[in-house]
Amino acid sequence: MGHHYCCKQRKVKKGLWSPEEDEKLIRYITTYGHGCWRKVPEQAGLQRCGKSCRLRWLNYLRPDIKRGGFTPEEEKLIIRLHGVVGNRWARIAKCLSGRTDNEIKNYWNSWIKKKLEKPSSPPTTTPSAIDHHQQHNYQMVCNFPNHQDFVNQNFMTKPRDQTLYPSPFLPFMFDAASADDIQANNINAQAAEHFLIGVLNSRNGTWILDQQQHHHQVQALPSSTSPFTNNNMDAHFLPALVGPTIGNNNMVPIEVESCNNIDEEGEISMECLQSSTQELNALVHPRQAQHCSSSSFHFWDSVEAPSSSNMSSANILSSFPSYL
DNA sequence: AAGGTGGACAACCGCTGCGTG
DNA sequence: ACACGCAGCGGTTGTCCACCT
Numbered sequence: 001m002g003h004h005y006c007c008k009q010r011k012v013k014k015g016l017w018s019p020e021e022d023e024k025l026i027r028y029i030t031t032y033g034h035g036c037w038r039k040v041p042e043q044a045g046l047q048r049c050g051k052s053c054r055l056r057w058l059n060y061l062r063p064d065i066k067r068g069g070f071t072p073e074e075e076k077l078i079i080r081l082h083g084v085v086g087n088r089w090a091r092i093a094k095c096l097s098g099r100t101d102n103e104i105k106n107y108w109n110s111w112i113k114k115k116l117e118k119p120s121s122p123p124t125t126t127p128s129a130i131d132h133h134q135q136h137n138y139q140m141v142c143n144f145p146n147h148q149d150f151v152n153q154n155f156m157t158k159p160r161d162q163t164l165y166p167s168p169f170l171p172f173m174f175d176a177a178s179a180d181d182i183q184a185n186n187i188n189a190q191a192a193e194h195f196l197i198g199v200l201n202s203r204n205g206t207w208i209l210d211q212q213q214h215h216h217q218v219q220a221l222p223s224s225t226s227p228f229t230n231n232n233m234d235a236h237f238l239p240a241l242v243g244p245t246i247g248n249n250n251m252v253p254i255e256v257e258s259c260n261n262i263d264e265e266g267e268i269s270m271e272c273l274q275s276s277t278q279e280l281n282a283l284v285h286p287r288q289a290q291h292c293s294s295s296s297f298h299f300w301d302s303v304e305a306p307s308s309s310n311m312s313s314a315n316i317l318s319s320f321p322s323y324l
Numbered sequence: 325a326a327g328g329t330g331g332a333c334a335a336c337c338g339c340t341g342c343g344t345g
Numbered sequence: 346a347c348a349c350g351c352a353g354c355g356g357t358t359g360t361c362c363a364c365c366t
Binding site for chain 2: 014015016017049051052055056059060102103106107109110111
């Protein structure tokens, strides 16, 4: 296709935008709106392709663009979202207000990817088996209706019936950062909250987004289709949190031997979970390792729902992707 | 000081999907 | 059903700049 339909008839300028061009585009769009992008360059007096104008506006000139480096919270969110939706940068961008898909893509390619790569075990396959579920989960992530509910939710003090049981399908990480933190870091709270509120009702196989006021129930995949159940994989491993590889190849089993504070129904103490979290934080953000004790980032992994009465520490084995 | 190198970022290219006639 | 116009998306390339030798 090359240049767009609107650029075929006339000569268009390519390359970097000059300040004068930027000014023209800003003035035009703020006055008239973009309407049909094809007509923008002509009406704004620009020798550019409409497509180029659109890109320039969306990626650079939009007033709500957030400039500057990514915060650690944004980075974590990107990593988690990428683990769910893959290279769908536009979708990820929708969950980080003020960030563009291009910016996130560049950031990923230039920085996060390198952090996550492990040269000795390059990713080899695409997790097609979990695409369906990942898509399903993404929809949970970005369609939650009420931000305030999330703000008011106290995830750490839920009654037993509402205890957070992480998914056997998806390696959820629950970020218990306060709403203020999220807002301060300009993270789209609607997106963030969905990562926080995924509650698996293991008894009837449905996902429940449990709220004090709202009760959203989403039908989950049949357990037989899950690639992460014990039928399909070693219970001691979780699928890769990030990256395309499924299975045990990139897994480094980490036994949470220090987790002795498991009650009769199989719940793990927050201290224990945080100790695992500290390890992840140290891997993702080394500088944060210094503040582990106050970290608000919790990694919930293969903790089994207390449906079985013979819960033991063997069921609480944890794993992290080795290339984190 | 000059050239080489790599990272960060901006922009382009080509494909896809949707709406419309 | 099909073609076309169009917006949006993701991969790739180009450019600038800081750093290193």
